[in-house]
Every structure is written in C-alpha cells, then in structure tokens.
Amino acid sequence: MEAEFVIELAETIKPVQRDYADTTLIDVVAAMHIGAEIASSPMADINRIGPICVVCDFGNNNGLLVGPSIPDWHTRPASELTARVFVDDAQVGQATAETVEGGLLQSLRFLIELSAQRGVTLHAGSYVSCGALTGIHDVTTASKAHVDFGAFGAFDVRFEAVGADAHVDSVIG
Numbered sequence: 001m002e003a004e005f006v007i008e009l010a011e012t013i014k015p016v017q018r019d020y021a022d023t024t025l026i027d028v029v030a031a032m033h034i035g036a037e038i039a040s041s042p043m044a045d046i047n048r049i050g051p052i053c054v055v056c057d058f059g060n061n062n063g064l065l066v067g068p069s070i071p072d073w074h075t076r077p078a079s080e081l082t083a084r085v086f087v088d089d090a091q092v093g094q095a096t097a098e099t100v101e102g103g104l105l106q107s108l109r110f111l112i113e114l115s116a117q118r119g120v121t122l123h124a125g126s127y128v129s130c131g132a133l134t135g136i137h138d139v140t141t142a143s144k145a146h147v148d149f150g151a152f153g154a155f156d157v158r159f160e161a162v163g164a165d166a167h168v169d170s171v172i173g
Contacts, residue, residue: 001145001157002132003083005073005097006035006066007108013122015115025105025112030124032073032104034083034149036157037129038063039136047136066127068153078103085134086146093134104130 010030040062046053070081081097081104097104107130115122139145141161148154 001085001087001137001139001143001147002037002039003085003093003095003134003147003149004035004037004064005070005081005083005100005104005130005133006033006064007031007104007128007130008033008066008069009122009124009126009128012124013112013115015117015119015121017113017116020109020112022103022105025108026074029074029105029108031069033069033127034067034147034153034155035127035129036065036145036147036155037132038065038157047138064127064129065155065157067149067155070149070152073104081152082150083133084148085137086148087137087139087143089144089146092137095134097133100130100133107131 008030009028011028013028043049043053070076073081078097078100083093083095084091085093100106102109108128111128112122137145139159141159143159145157145159146154147157
C-alpha cells in the first residue's frame, strides 16, 4: 500500500525529445488527485528482499486508486499537501509533498522523457502516480488501510484473498 498524489493528463503528449520546465508541465496536467498504489506480488517477502526483487517483479504494481482532485494544487505550498497512512489502526506513514525529490512533477517529467526515448505516446486522461509519498506499507489479505490526505479527502481499503473482488469501502472528500 502506498499513498500517492496522482496526475491526470490534460492532453496527449507525443514522443518528442525536449526539456520540460515545471511551468510547461503544469499546462499538461488536467488535475492532481489523492490516491494510492496497490502493490502486489506472489512473493510475500518482496519488500524485505529489496529493490532488485521489486524490479524483477516488474515494479510490483497491481492497481491505482484515484480519489478526488486537489483544487489549485500547483499554487499551494508543498507543506499543505499531506498524507497519513494507517494499517490495521496503526499509523505506518506520514509525509508532505515537500519530501518528493524534485517535486510532484518530477515523475511526470521522467515519464515524458522516457516515453520520448522509447517512441511512446502518452494519452490525455492517463494517470501518473508521483511515487510512494509515505513509503511502502506492508499489508496482508486481512488488512484494512486508511489513507488520509487531510482537507483533500480520505479513503479506506480492505484487502482480501486472491479471487475475491477488490473493494474500496469509501472515499471521503
């Protein structure tokens, strides 16, 4: 479980090599949302083994939860964009957007540059996660997580065994 800010693309970005300043990137963002990445692997010890294991598991990503958008996100101080994660009622992570190396747009910049190198078009309406804001938090198939983005919303996630339908209990915001 990873709390994340999620960028929604406003326009299609063709694979062209160029520099993208933050002011240019803001123009291609339709919205910044609160959200979470659900990482999942058949290897239960993946996080303990480390980054090479995660890379070998193709990033360990199994889904992205997208919540409400953050009004005027680009004019707010990074210290206002907060997240806290609780797993089974214990707080396991807390951070602000100030902790994102290179800022919230760095993930988008990286993706655009990598896509240009590989000749991949990024389509309007696509979502880009900004990285594990509060860290990577282990859960089990019996866990319940609460992700709280303060004034911008919160949601609960219940984890179930393979074969059961995924379910978001509620989104508040």
